[in-house]
Amino acid sequence: MKEIISIIILPVLAGLLLFLIPEKLRTIKGLAAVLISIITGYLTVVIYSSGNQVMHPDESAAVSGFILFGLKSIIDAARYLVFNSDNLSKLIILFISLFTVLILLYSIIYIKEGTVKNYYSYFLITLGCSYGAVLSDNLLLFFFFWGILGITLYKLISGHDEESSATAKKTLILIGASDSIMIIGIGIIWKITGTLSIGSISVPTTNALSVVAFLALLTGSFTKAGAFPFHTWVPDYAKSAPASSSAYMPASLDKLLGIYFLARITNKMFILNGWLTILLLSIGVISIITAVMMALVQHNYKRLLGYHAVSQVGYMILGFGLGSTIGVAAGLFHMVNNAIYKSGLFLSSGCIEYRTGKENIDDLGGLSKVMPVTFVATLIFAMSISGIPPFNGFASKWMIYQGIIDFGSGSGIASKLWVLWLGMAVLGSALTMASFIKLIGGIFLSRRRPEFENIKEVPVLMWLPLAVLSLFCVVFGVFATNLVVPKLFMPVSGSFRFLGFWNSSFVSLLVLISIILGIILYLAFNLKKFRTEDSFIGGERIQDQTSYSTTEFYKTIGEFRFFSGFYKKAEEKWFDIYDLSKRFVLWLSHQLSEAHSGMLPGYVLWVVAGLIIMLLIMI
Amino acid sequence: MNQLLPLFVIVPLSATFLIMIFGRFFKDFNKYFASCVLLFLVVLSFYSMISLNGGLSLYKVGGWQPINKIPIGIYIVMDGFNSLIVCIINLIGFLVVFYSISYIKRYTAENYFYALFCLLIGGMNGVVISGDLFNIFVFLEISVISSYALVAFGVEKNELEASFKYQVLGGLASFLILFGIGFIYWKTKTLNIADIRAAFSNGYDKKYYLFVQLLILSGFGLKAAIIPFHAWLPDAHSSAPSPISAMLSGVFIKAVGIYVIIRLFFNMFEISEGMAILITTLGTISMVIGVFLAIGQWDIKRLLAYHSISQMGYVVMSVGIGMILVSRGLKPEVASLAITGGIYHLINHAAFKGLLFLNAGAIEYTLGTRNLKEMGGLAKVMPVTSATSFIASMSISGVPPFNGFFSKLIIIIAAILARFYLLAALAVIVSIITLASFLKFQRYAFYDKPKNPMGSEVKEVPFPMVFSMIVLSILCLLLSLLVIPSVREVILAPAVNILTDPLKYSTFILGQ
Secondary structure, three states: OHHHHHHHHHHHHHHHHHOOOOHHHHHHHHHHHHHHHHHHHHHHHHHHHOOOEEEOHHHHHHHHHHHHOOOOOOHHHHHHOOEEEOHHHHHHHHHHHHHHHHHHHHHHHHOOOOOOOOHHHHHHHHHHHHHHHHHEOEHHHHHHHHHHHHHHHHHOOOOOOHHHHHHHHHHHHHHHHHHHHHHHHHHHHHHHHOOOEHHHOOEEOOOHHHHHHHHHHHHHHHHHHOOOOOOOHHHHHHHHOOHHHHHHHHHHHHHHHHHHHHHHHHHHHEEOOHHHHHHHHHHHHHHHHHHHHHHHOOOEHHHHHHHHHHHHHHHHHHHHHHOOHHHHHHHHHHHHHHHHHHHHHHHHHHHHHHHHOOOEHHHOOOOOOOOHHHHHHHHHHHHHHOOOOOOHHHHHHHHHHHHHHHHHOOOOHHHHOHHHHHHHHHHHHHHHHHHHHHHHHHHOOOOOOHHHOOOOOOOHHHHHHHHHHHHHHHHHHHOHHHHHHHHHHHHHHOOOOOOOOOOHHHHHHHHHHHHHHHHHHHHHOOOOOOOOOOOEEOOEEOHHHHOOOOOHHHHHHHHOHHHHHHHHHHHOOOOOHHHHHHHHHHHHHHHHHHHOOOOHHHHHHHHHHHHHHHHHHHO | OHHHOOHHHHHHHHHHHHHHHHOOOOOOHHHHHHHHHHHHHHHHHHHHHHHHOOOOEEEEEOOOOOEOOEOOOEEEEEOHHHHHHHHHHHHHHHHHHHHHHHHHHHOOOHHHHHHHHHHHHHHHHHHHHEOEHHHHHHHHHHHHHHHHHHHHHHOOHHHHHHHHHHHHHHHHHHHHHHHHHHHHHHHHOOOEHHHHHHHHOOOOOHHHHHHHHHHHHHHHHHHHOOOOOOOHHHHHHHHOOHHHHHHHHHHHHHHHHHHHHHHHHHHHOOOOHHHHHHHHHHHHHHHHHHHHHHHOOOEHHHHHHHHHHHHHHHHHHHHHHHHHHHHHOOOHHHHHHHHHHHHHHHHHHHHHHHHHHHHHHHHHHHHOOOEHHHOOOHHHHOHHHHHHHHHHHHHHHOOOOOHHHHHHHHHHHHHHHOOOHHHHHHHHHHHHHHHHHHHHHHHHHOOOOOOOOOOOOOOOOOHHHHHHHHHHHHHHHHHHHHHOHHHHHHHHHHHHHHHHOOHHHHHHHHHO
């Protein structure tokens, strides 16, 4: 009981206290933050292993009043303070703790002086509020915590130059806008059902009002998770923020929370009608395809990762859009997997930046020898995100495909279109692969530049989180069907049977055997005997001119006649909901301020006209 | 308790004269004396709010007893609603005057500043606690005239032009108000608010009644800067010295505009549905157009001034929704929720808008410019200003856990519960654009790199200014607590009850 309150209040209070410690002692601040995160991590394990519980108002007020003020002064606010730990929220808080500890460890070295002020304070406040959002049963309480996360997201970006300050602004505007829209949804739910308890709401989406409420809440969830068309802050944020911030918020916590809320609203709070299912599925595939197409042409590797953070959300939405047990389980599984490999990818991008200071793939190359741990970890993450067996990304994508095939046997228009959903999902996966070949090839393989000769591997505190995360990628992939999904995800979604024959461990074994066979063949036939030469024409070595960077190969995509128009428009931000609305608002603003000429007679005229119009209307 | 009520007017008025006299002989007398006076008024106002305990209290000036139950003397009334407003006036007034100790050094004639300031406070207190129309008008003129002078305090070209426009439109407003009061007196032969209510309940000519209401509405609408009567506000509020802008935007338009409209249309006129709809519409228009005007501004204080229009729109809209429901006699709990939201937002706005103007003043104090395009990177050199202005920006944009979030939440939910879905949607859109324009302010002032190389003289402002900003930012957080039911019962509920039960006011006063 007490654990639920403590894991919310402890990090927030610690975060507030850390504001008082000067920035110079930031290593101490970091260590304190790690300590707090480990304590709360332990408490979440305690919560996870205990049974489901709804915390009654009086009780929670008593406990929190005890902790906060040492008295029961807020007891009358109790009807809003309802906490609920069910299977879903317990699962989410467990992973929140995992990512927090790992990323904090990484931050101790990565966050240098002057990057982000009060980094650890906002980090811990984020932690406490995330727990709060996941565990609260009252919609308003949930929304309270959810809203604070927007501020911490804004504060975890440095904003010391023009680009990052613009990004910070854009991020909070989009997040704040979606939060405001959510209020409408909450208000309508209150009006329809008369209750705000997440656990007891169940609204059929039969009339316009309930559909609006659903869409309003969906907007909030999509913006947080970064799905089309509210995703545009994610790539920008990924590019400008410190890598650990991107790994923490957009890559892991925002995904966990956004998808957590999506799971709540699609599964329990609303009963979806056919059209909304089609809407969800279409947004899913549009997110997958458009974001991955944008990722293909990026040169900045952090921005590339940002687009993938959007694209992967599409799969999760597909899973929840299906609405079946396997779909929900697949969506959740993919959410966790995505958080693992995506935060891993961001952290490794931070490692690369930490050592080289470069942000573009074109400027890098051949780092595999000098940064072997980072390379192997990134390779595992890249294979996971591209859906290559036996890694975890494949396991969850495979479940999503299964879900779609299963869905196809149902009736309704959405089911009839199952081939479309499936085809797009598979295509998206292939394109993901393509863009990660670019990343791996451009950064780690190819020719090493002379300035990178003396680079060393990152310190142990930075590569350790990477190693742990890549271990998770492997374990979750290899033991997907027989251990991970039944133990972790079936309690949430309900049990189901996998279609066809598929056992991840067995397949992993096959993969392993074939790799070993390959190595044996390689060694046995001594294939190492081949000749390497620099390229030459007519005896002249022309190495410099013929050395193409990896990104050159991807230029052709942008030059296809069909795509080039789209890319051009995307460059001009025609598909960015933020820029579109900004243009409209500023245009309207300009029109209105034209009327304010500063001429006094005009102003007097307005007053008189206003009075006359009111008289005409009323009398 | 009753006997203390006149002090709200007497103390600041006499302070005005004392400052003018003694200020000439003793250096620094003016600023410390004004601060002490305001501090005393703060204590007095909170004491009277607490001792009121949800009821009403009445003071008859000169002890003139009613004859045949007709009140003939000057009545000073304090109830749940105006005690809140009095608290805001004096609290913000104190912080502003304390802030001015450092800020106003740049101007000459400090004596006049503090004297006019006390006059402004006295006028506002008078408007809010008067129980009759005549005194409302007199104190209104006292405060408005001192505000004309304070707006022009810089005596530069811009200030004088703004003050002139303000005077012309303010004069128009006073004319409309006086005209309306005259019409009321002609029919009812009385000026006491409670008595007018009783007189009108004996039957009246519908058209005449509406005409009077519209005159009063547009007169006080001008003072409250409701669109289309808003044109003076951006000039006046941006040209005044920053502490005065904080006072005008944070308190003045509420005390002499919004408060009087709410008081008269609930407690003096009988609430009619048509009028309620008109008020709601005006509020909505102000809310929407104000914010669109604000987002395009590059002068910080103009941006803030336009936001005042928009935020007052929220208040008027929300109270208007409550009025519509009261007039229809439907859903009393939703009506009181809407009015609660409106009054709560009114209080919150005083805190965050006052703070924002003080922040703008701090920036102007150090950089000497109000243009956002010439700032940048101030977060490093002015940490307190940066942090407090961030809190204020988040409050006005309605981001949790700050106070503006809760009041906007109540307003939007009340609009939805009352089935005004369009208004709820507009409130949300306006809230988003508010957020956008304040993030613009944050970005260009505090983030980014400095546009011009900053000298070593750019540093955090002196202690009195820092103190006021910190207190107001703490207030922005503390006011969130008003949402907790038991606190709300004590502070907001009395104010709402006096409005949802309009007859309570007049029956109490006529019964004394």
